[in-house]
Amino acid sequence: MTCTPHPATFRLLDPHVGWEQPAGGEPGLDGIVGFDDPAGVRLARSGPAPEGPTREQLLPWFPDPRLAPGCGPCAWYLLVPDGPGLLRRDVCTGAWSTVWPPGCDPGLLREPVSVAARGHRLVVVDGDRVLVWRREGEQLAGVIRTDEPRWAAPAPGDEILVACAGGTELRRYDSTGAFRGLLRTGARGEVVGLRAGEGRTVWLLTDEDGRLTIHRGVNRRGGHRSFRVATVDELAAALPPSALVSADEDGFCLREDGPDGAVTTCHTWQGGPRQTPPTATAPYVTGGFFLTGLIDSGISRCRWHRVRVDADVPAGTAVAVEIVVSEDDLYDETDWQASPPGVTDFLVDQPPGRYLRLRLRLSGDGGATPVVRRIRLDFPRSTSAELLPPAYRTDPAADDFTERFLSLFDASLADLDRVIERYPALLDPAGVPDRVLPWLAGLLGLSFEAGWDAGTRRKLLEAAPELYRRRGTPWALREAVSIVFGVCPVIDELATDRRWAWLREAVGSEGPQVSHGTQGQGLGTVRLFSRSSSRFRIGGSALGAAPLRAFGAPDSDPLTAHAHRFRVLLPAGSADEQALLRLVERQAPAHTVGSVRTGGAGFVVGSRSTVGVDTAFVPLPPPVLGGEHPLRLNRDGVLRPGPRGSRRGVGVGVVSAVGVHTQVW
Incomplete structure (x- = not known):
C-alpha cells in the first residue's frame, strides 16, 4: 500500500541494541536510569539508591527495628531503649502501655536493638544476646547468645533466625537457644530487614552502598534454602502489608480501617501522640537528561528523516527530544532542533550530515516518571515525492517542503501497512490481549460464559478447529467439557444400555466371519426392538433379561426413552449443572437430547448409578x-x-x- 520507493533504514536506541552512551567519560547523563532494563529508561529515584526500591516503599514489610507488628491487625510492639523498655499497643484504645506491668518487669533489657513478633512469640535483640518470650512476653523461653546480633525473626516450627552486623548470613536457633545451623544467603551488603513467611520462606532486605535489594529464600531438598533477588510485587503478593505508612526521626504513622473508613494515627518513638505527620518525600527526582554519542549513518551528507519515541508519559510528566545533525563532530548550541511539546513523532529539519546526536530530557512532579522504551531514527529520507516528475523537484526549497508535506501521508500509510502486516497475529489466541478474545470468538461462532477466565477462553479458541471438525461426536463433547471444567466426563449413551438386535463378528479358527448362529444375530431372525427384552413383560420376558421400569411405555421406549439420548456424568462439585447443561446443548447434535448429572452423596436408588460419579x-x-x-x-x-x-x-x-x-x- 505504501507509496515510498523503497524502505528506509533505521537505527534503534533501546536496551537491546544500545543507547549509544558517550565514550571517554564525556558528561552526558544525569538523573536517568534503566539503560539495561527492557522496561525502558526512566527518572531515578530520590535518595542514595536511584535504581532500587526506596525505604519508604518497604516500610509496610520491613519497619524500623524499634517497631514490630504483633498478633492481629492492630497489635504493635514498640521498643523504647531510653525509656520504659518495651511497649505494647492496646487493640481497643490504641494507647501504648508497657508489656510488663509495674512490679512485674523482669529487668532483662539492657541495650535493646530491635524487636520482632510472630503469633504469640516475642523476640528482642539486646546487646550480644537474643531474648525469646512466649505468650506475648509472659514466659521467657530462652536466651540466644551470639556475636553482634542486629536482627531476629521468629519462623514457623519454633525456629528463630538471627542476622548479625556486617554480613548476610543467618543463624538458626530454636526457642530455647540451641543452635541448629547456618544459612548462607549469597547476598552482598548487610542485612537491614528480616522476615519469615509461610512455608518456611525467608525474606531479606540488604543494603549495599545505599542500594536496597530484596532477597527471597525458599526451601529445597534436604532442608536447604536457596536465595534469589525478588521484587516489591513478589513481596507484596507473599506477605500482607502492615498498617505502617510513614516514619522519620520524630515518629511514625499507622493507617488502619475504622468504622468510618481508613484512619491515620501518628505516634512518637516514646509512644505518645504526634500532631504533625511525617513529610512525605518524592519517590523520583524531578528532572534528568541523557546525551548520546555521535550516531553514524555511514552515509556522507545523509538526509535524516524521522524520529519516533515509544514512551509512556503519565500525567505530570514530560518527554522532550533534541537532535543535531553534522558532517563531523563540530556544531553549535544553536543548531539543536527540539521536538514540539508533547510530540513523540516528528520529522528531522536539519541540514544533511553523516552524524546525528540526540539529547533526551525527562521531567516530572516527583510522584511519577515517564518511561522511554525505544527511540527510532529513520534515514535516509525516503518519501513518495521521489515518484513525482522531476519538474516538482527543481527548486531545492520547494523540494524540501514537498518531501516534508508528503511525509505526513506516508506516515499514515505506513501505519496502515503495519496493521495489515500484524493482522495474522490478531488470529492467534495465545498472542492477543484478553479483551480481544470475545471478538476473536465471534469470528469463529463461539460464545463465552461470563465466568470463564482468559486461560479457558484461549484453550477453547485453540481447540476450535478440531472441535468443529469432530462436532457432534462423543470426543468433541468430552474435550469441550474437559477444557471448560477441568475434568473428563463420562458420556453415557442410553441406547447402548438396551438389548437391541445387532450384527457382529464371530471369531473362529479361520478368522473373523459373519455368523448367523448363536454368536450373532441376522436381519430377519430377530426383532429390531424386542418388546420382551426392552422392558419386563409378564408372560414374555425371561427373569433377569429385561429391566424393571416404573415409567414410560414399553412399545415407545426405543424411540422416546432411549434412542438419540445421552447423559453427561461428572463427579460431585466439579461443575455447575446449569453451566454444564448450556455447554452440552451447544455441543450436542440437533437430533439428540442430552442431560447432565453430577454426583451426590451416595448411590441413586431406582435409577442407574455410575461408579465414581454417584458412588460414596x-x-x-x-x-x-x-x-x-x-x-x-x-x-x-x-x-x-x-x-x-x-x-x-x-x-x-x-x-x-x-x-x-x-x-x-
Whole structure:
C-alpha cells in the first residue's frame, strides 16, 4: 500500500541494541536510569539508591527495628531503649502501655536493638544476646547468645533466625537457644530487614552502598534454602502489608480501617501522640537528561528523516527530544532542533550530515516518571515525492517542503501497512490481549460464559478447529467439557444400555466371519426392538433379561426413552449443572437430547448409578437408643459386628452382608 520507493533504514536506541552512551567519560547523563532494563529508561529515584526500591516503599514489610507488628491487625510492639523498655499497643484504645506491668518487669533489657513478633512469640535483640518470650512476653523461653546480633525473626516450627552486623548470613536457633545451623544467603551488603513467611520462606532486605535489594529464600531438598533477588510485587503478593505508612526521626504513622473508613494515627518513638505527620518525600527526582554519542549513518551528507519515541508519559510528566545533525563532530548550541511539546513523532529539519546526536530530557512532579522504551531514527529520507516528475523537484526549497508535506501521508500509510502486516497475529489466541478474545470468538461462532477466565477462553479458541471438525461426536463433547471444567466426563449413551438386535463378528479358527448362529444375530431372525427384552413383560420376558421400569411405555421406549439420548456424568462439585447443561446443548447434535448429572452423596436408588460419579462409601452412624432421633432396631443401625470382627473387609466364600461386614480398602 505504501507509496515510498523503497524502505528506509533505521537505527534503534533501546536496551537491546544500545543507547549509544558517550565514550571517554564525556558528561552526558544525569538523573536517568534503566539503560539495561527492557522496561525502558526512566527518572531515578530520590535518595542514595536511584535504581532500587526506596525505604519508604518497604516500610509496610520491613519497619524500623524499634517497631514490630504483633498478633492481629492492630497489635504493635514498640521498643523504647531510653525509656520504659518495651511497649505494647492496646487493640481497643490504641494507647501504648508497657508489656510488663509495674512490679512485674523482669529487668532483662539492657541495650535493646530491635524487636520482632510472630503469633504469640516475642523476640528482642539486646546487646550480644537474643531474648525469646512466649505468650506475648509472659514466659521467657530462652536466651540466644551470639556475636553482634542486629536482627531476629521468629519462623514457623519454633525456629528463630538471627542476622548479625556486617554480613548476610543467618543463624538458626530454636526457642530455647540451641543452635541448629547456618544459612548462607549469597547476598552482598548487610542485612537491614528480616522476615519469615509461610512455608518456611525467608525474606531479606540488604543494603549495599545505599542500594536496597530484596532477597527471597525458599526451601529445597534436604532442608536447604536457596536465595534469589525478588521484587516489591513478589513481596507484596507473599506477605500482607502492615498498617505502617510513614516514619522519620520524630515518629511514625499507622493507617488502619475504622468504622468510618481508613484512619491515620501518628505516634512518637516514646509512644505518645504526634500532631504533625511525617513529610512525605518524592519517590523520583524531578528532572534528568541523557546525551548520546555521535550516531553514524555511514552515509556522507545523509538526509535524516524521522524520529519516533515509544514512551509512556503519565500525567505530570514530560518527554522532550533534541537532535543535531553534522558532517563531523563540530556544531553549535544553536543548531539543536527540539521536538514540539508533547510530540513523540516528528520529522528531522536539519541540514544533511553523516552524524546525528540526540539529547533526551525527562521531567516530572516527583510522584511519577515517564518511561522511554525505544527511540527510532529513520534515514535516509525516503518519501513518495521521489515518484513525482522531476519538474516538482527543481527548486531545492520547494523540494524540501514537498518531501516534508508528503511525509505526513506516508506516515499514515505506513501505519496502515503495519496493521495489515500484524493482522495474522490478531488470529492467534495465545498472542492477543484478553479483551480481544470475545471478538476473536465471534469470528469463529463461539460464545463465552461470563465466568470463564482468559486461560479457558484461549484453550477453547485453540481447540476450535478440531472441535468443529469432530462436532457432534462423543470426543468433541468430552474435550469441550474437559477444557471448560477441568475434568473428563463420562458420556453415557442410553441406547447402548438396551438389548437391541445387532450384527457382529464371530471369531473362529479361520478368522473373523459373519455368523448367523448363536454368536450373532441376522436381519430377519430377530426383532429390531424386542418388546420382551426392552422392558419386563409378564408372560414374555425371561427373569433377569429385561429391566424393571416404573415409567414410560414399553412399545415407545426405543424411540422416546432411549434412542438419540445421552447423559453427561461428572463427579460431585466439579461443575455447575446449569453451566454444564448450556455447554452440552451447544455441543450436542440437533437430533439428540442430552442431560447432565453430577454426583451426590451416595448411590441413586431406582435409577442407574455410575461408579465414581454417584458412588460414596460412608460408615453407618453409631447406634444410640433414645434421644431426639431414637434408633429403630433392625432398621436404622447395626448392633454387632460380623463374625470376623469389625475391622475386616468383605469375606470371599463366606456370608457377607452389605452394611455389616463391608469395608472398602
